[in-house]
Amino acid sequence: MRFRKLGLKNWKNFQEVEVEIPDRLFLVGPNASGKSNFLDAFRFLRDLASLGGGFQEAVARRGGVSAIRCLAARRYSDIELRVELEEGDDGKRWTYEVAFNQDQQRRPQLKKERVSRQDQELLRRPNGDDRADPARLTQTFLEQVNVNREFRDVATFFASIRYLHIVPQLVREPDRSVGRANDPFGGDFLEQVAKTPEKTQRARLRRIQAALRVAVPHLQEIELWRDSRGTPHLRGKYEHWRPKGAWQTEEQFSDGTLRLMGLLWAVMDKHGPLLLEEPELSLHPEVVRVLPQMLARVQRRTGRQIFLSTHSPELLRDDGIGLDEVLLLAPVTEGTQVKTAASHQDIRALLEGGLSLADAVIPRTQPEKVKELALFGDD
Secondary structure, eight states: EEEEEEEEEETTEEEEEEEOOSSSEEOOOOTTTSSSHHHHHHHHHHHSSSSTOOEEEEHHTTTHHHBBBBBBBSSSOOEEEEEEEEEEEEEEEEEEEEEEOOOOOOOEEEEEEEEEEETTTEEESSSSHHHGGGGGGSSSSSSSTTGGGHHHHHHHHHHHOEEOEEEEEEEOOOGGGTTOOOOTTTHHHHHHHHHHHHHHHHHHHHHHHHHHHHHSSSEEEEEEEEEETTTTEEEEOOSSSSTOOEETTTTTTTTHHHHHHHHHHTTTEEEEOOOOOOOTTTHHHHHHHHHHHHHHHHHHHHHHOOOEEOOOOOGGGTTTOHHHHHEEEETTEEEEEEGGGGGGGHHHHHHHOOOHHHHHHHGGSOOOTTTGGGGTTTT
């Protein structure tokens, strides 16, 4: 199953957006334009369907309905998400829609939930039972296994979405991971490695080790190791003047090494769509430059979709990136507009003139008066 279209209304930065979703997506835009909020729409769907999640929890994690609703919302204030999905080689189409607001006590309340498959409507809410008992509108049918049988594949797909934005300091302090599960910021990264079946774990670490020898040439070997308390650690053997080398744990690894390890581990997973937040952080520009090729190879092997946000010119210099794979986010008076690079005629003209995608796109995302920052501190 794959995402093929996303529609948003009154979702955070976006008053109204509808875009096609390819298998690989690069989100580009100025700071605070909504790249993270765009990715968060997919995370919201995952939270709806995940164990320990659900509608109320998904809204609460984002600070409530008022924190989610676009500031540009006017008379129509319902928040809406709509996705179209494609399943299998025969291109079977699914649609899932959800809209919500809050009641007078500021409790999240569903305004609409709809599921269809190949133009056959399987669910439409509110229905008669909902109107007779409004408390039912505090939950989606998507999250309830006793009523989602006809579209459980959709719920399973949403629950398979993965988000990654590793914070190296969380990985370096494994005690912080106690009680965490699927922490997108890496708090339980070492636990995830430790819980992976040993055969799979070793195979993945061997592949990561081979990749790291390119990016970090003096790192000879990596392995999972547990201390006297049983806490898992990743440790690596570095080339050293001593014949047997020197071992270091994640506490001594650089930010770039930890982030690259986490990225490589995540892309080898064969679950659903993978959401990446600025994967270029802390990495050498030449390493960043080859990330699109690496991700494309992974996609050919796993078939998963990969959506990422970036500010990096190096990442966009890959000739294999298509204009329909790049979404440009542009803040305007009423929220943020989202368009593909392919829809901008001037970008097409610049590429035809010999410029790279990075040279054509990145300048559009910089603040108009960015050079004035250099004057900061003057009296």
